[in-house]
Amino acid sequence: MIKAKNNNTYNLARIAAVFIFIFALLIFITAFYPAGWNWGFHFLAFYDIEIIVLIPLLMLLFTIPAVQNFFIDRLSLCSLWFSKKPRALQVVLTFTALGGIILLLWFFV
Numbered sequence: 001m002i003k004a005k006n007n008n009t010y011n012l013a014r015i016a017a018v019f020i021f022i023f024a025l026l027i028f029i030t031a032f033y034p035a036g037w038n039w040g041f042h043f044l045a046f047y048d049i050e051i052i053v054l055i056p057l058l059m060l061l062f063t064i065p066a067v068q069n070f071f072i073d074r075l076s077l078c079s080l081w082f083s084k085k086p087r088a089l090q091v092v093l094t095f096t097a098l099g100g101i102i103l104l105l106w107f108f109v
Helices: 002-032 049-061 065-083 087-108
Strands: none
Touching: 002 049, 065 087
């Protein structure tokens, strides 16, 4: 039974990796041929070639299990650090972060 569960997880990971690869390829191709049919995916067409190549490569980088584990470990450390703080400080940090995100989106989007 455990083996079947691991196979299902492995299959889901492979399916997700395929979709990420297709999405990255779609963004990369439409960056060079912006048109009406690919509206919504051609946002990289307005950047320099370095950005056009870098963004899809970064997307593909996250399909590598070692990279995924690295970021999951970092998120776990941040979560553990946050959960050890007093409740009042957690609330203050949460509202400060939300305020910062709101200001960032207000001024730059």
